[in-house]
Amino acid sequence: MNIPEKTIERLSEYRRTLLRCHKEGITHIFSHVLAGIHGITAVQVRRDLMLIGFSSDTKKGYDVEVLIDFISGILDSPTPLNIAIIGMGHLAQAITKYFNGKGLKMKIVAAFDVDPEKVGKTIDDIPCIHMDDFEREVEHLDINIVVLACPTRVASEMVIPIVNAGIKGVLNFTSKPLNFPLGIVVENYDITTLLEKVAYFVKENEYRNDL
Amino acid sequence: MNIPEKTIERLSEYRRTLLRCHKEGITHIFSHVLAGIHGITAVQVRRDLMLIGFSSDTKKGYDVEVLIDFISGILDSPTPLNIAIIGMGHLAQAITKYFNGKGLKMKIVAAFDVDPEKVGKTIDDIPCIHMDDFEREVEHLDINIVVLACPTRVASEMVIPIVNAGIKGVLNFTSKPLNFPLGIVVENYDITTLLEKVAYFVKENEYRNDL
Numbered sequence: 545m546n547i548p549e550k551t552i553e554r555l556s557e558y559r560r561t562l563l564r565c566h567k568e569g570i571t572h573i574f575s576h577v578l579a580g581i582h583g584i585t586a587v588q589v590r591r592d593l594m595l596i597g598f599s600s601d602t603k604k605g606y607d608v609e610v611l612i613d614f615i616s617g618i619l620d621s622p623t624p625l626n627i628a629i630i631g632m633g634h635l636a637q638a639i640t641k642y643f644n645g646k647g648l649k650m651k652i653v654a655a656f657d658v659d660p661e662k663v664g665k666t667i668d669d670i671p672c673i674h675m676d677d678f679e680r681e682v683e684h685l686d687i688n689i690v691v692l693a694c695p696t697r698v699a700s701e702m703v704i705p706i707v708n709a710g711i712k713g714v715l716n717f718t719s720k721p722l723n724f725p726l727g728i729v730v731e732n733y734d735i736t737t738l739l740e741k742v743a744y745f746v747k748e749n750e751y752r753n754d755l
Numbered sequence: 756m757n758i759p760e761k762t763i764e765r766l767s768e769y770r771r772t773l774l775r776c777h778k779e780g781i782t783h784i785f786s787h788v789l790a791g792i793h794g795i796t797a798v799q800v801r802r803d804l805m806l807i808g809f810s811s812d813t814k815k816g817y818d819v820e821v822l823i824d825f826i827s828g829i830l831d832s833p834t835p836l837n838i839a840i841i842g843m844g845h846l847a848q849a850i851t852k853y854f855n856g857k858g859l860k861m862k863i864v865a866a867f868d869v870d871p872e873k874v875g876k877t878i879d880d881i882p883c884i885h886m887d888d889f890e891r892e893v894e895h896l897d898i899n900i901v902v903l904a905c906p907t908r909v910a911s912e913m914v915i916p917i918v919n920a921g922i923k924g925v926l927n928f929t930s931k932p933l934n935f936p937l938g939i940v941v942e943n944y945d946i947t948t949l950l951e952k953v954a955y956f957v958k959e960n961e962y963r964n965d966l
Binding site: 714 | 760768791792793794831838849852853857860861899900923924926931932934940941945946953954955958960
């Protein structure tokens with residue numbers, strides 16, 4: 545199946561909303577309600593779900609539980625994915641705290657760092673291991689994905705260990721975009737970009753209001 | 756000018772790379788080099804720059820300094836933007852640390868929290884103020900944009916203070932998507948989505964390799 549990136553993002557967002565609805569005892573939801581929560585159109589929601597082959601009884605809306613399972617069948621791996629974080633700073637700690645006990649099909653199983661204050665300790669239930677042992681531990685712990693949260697100035701140095709260790713996906717939060725060989729999925733995500741985008745559209749809004 | 760969101764994101768990324776080049780003493784850069792750094796095609800780079808009306812001497816490539824100034828003219832506000840962070844946890848501290856001394860046209864000037872351990876203190880040079888004083892301080896400090904980094908369970912409660920305070924843009928990192936009245940720019944960004952996206956494409960890659 546060839547699903548666009550943006551649809552994958554929205555499916556992940558829909559599922560999170562549906563899980564919240566399910567927790568609150570809501571059994572059915574209309575496409576326009578789901579759309580409203582996410583600030584998009586009902587047409588968009590229906591198009592996304594049609595794309596993954598989901599159809600539903602439209603009289604009562606979508607069955608929340610059935611839709612959660614359906615989206616999970618698309619997004620999730622058959623076996624849970626093990627994730628490692630490189631660089632156990634504030635961002636990494638925010639992410640691990642956030643993930644703890646979320647019941648996702650992904651688990652942060654280790655953090656790697658070089659700081660003697662952190663290495664050998666367990667932070668938020670995650671063992672912090674020296675970067676020198678990266679390749680060995682990735683194999684040992686069966687890690688598939690890394691989150692790169694180290695300082696930008698050392699980001700490039702992480703490429704070779706990541707490739708050598710056989711990592712399949714990288715979420716890069718440093719401000720240096722990294723390229724990996726074909727077959728390794730990489731998402732470069734600099735928070736500055738998000739803020740600059742918001743700032744730009746704020747400026748454009750004000751300009752329009754001034755007209 | 757009507758520039759698509761994705762182009763704005765890329766312009767922000769190009770500029771960061773150009774600033775790094777400039778620092779390293781590089782005066783000119785070809786579109787295919789800039790493209791390679793970002794893992795995209797030269798056609799995409801040229802299309803983005805054409806869209807903002809930038810043309811250059813293609814024999815030597817783009818003049819790095821001129822292009823930085825040109826992109827800045829598009830992205831930046833004429834006056835620096837003041838940003839506040841709501842919720843001074845690990846994520847907020849990662850962001851403020853990251854921003855300190857970057858020389859951007861945006862500045863994080865205050866953090867808001869309710870934790871008595873944090874309120875009244877200065878963390879990473881940012882004063883941490885009680886949420887009760889939000890509206891007053893937003894006016895006093897001339898804040899335009901907020902980064903929402905509070906726990907998800909209280910995210911909805913922030914909407915009214917944000918609207919009342921006259922905030923123009925919101926970058927929401929909680930896992931609850933929020934809607935704001937027209938005229939307020941909002942970007943909902945849940946890190947889980949990014950990880951689920953990487954995980955999905957890793958799974959798809961493996962599936963293709965198995966064929």
